[in-house]
């Protein structure tokens with residue numbers, strides 16, 4: 228089951244990135260062209276929220292009970308902050324991803340509020356952009372030393 232969840236966590240990253248880019252595009256074009264906030268916009272933001280929350284839940288499981296989970300393996304003898312691998316997967320990756328999911332959640336809450344449409348688009352735009360930056364920084368891209376992971380499941 229762990230392998231399946233890890234593969235799903237890997238794949239969902241791409242779905243989340245695509246949905247985030249789409250949400251950013253919709254927020255930008257809505258704000259720029261002074262559009263009316265539409266059910267389509269709301270749906271795109273909702274799917275982005277669902278993808279983010281699903282990966283958050285899978286991530287929480289991997290973090291605690293996955294093959295390198297905090298409750299599964301002992302902490303490194305040199306200390307967590309001295310081991311690049313543990314520091315990344317136990318602290319940096321979860322912390323930055325949780326922050327990005329909070330921002331995506333706040334963006335969706337903006338969509339549901341009674342606010343002028345231009346405010347919805349502008350706030351959503353900034354929240355999604357910052358969330359995207361956090362996610363891009365916190366992904367264990369294959370080219371990263373010590374922590375690199377495959378582009379897709381089964382590639383590495």
Ligand code: HEM
Nearest residue numbers: 237240282283286287289290293294295316321324325376
């Ligand atoms: C929501 C946005 C997230 C994205 C886009 C994301 C992305 C990724 C990716 C691409 C990997 C590498 C997968 C692989 O090796 O094939 C990974 C691994 C991992 N992620 Fe996340 N992650 C997210 C959230 C989280 C959260 C919130 C946590 C913890 C609370 C977490 C914990 C982990 C752990 C522990 C691993 C390593 C698992 C292992 O190798 O067994 N992730 N993540």
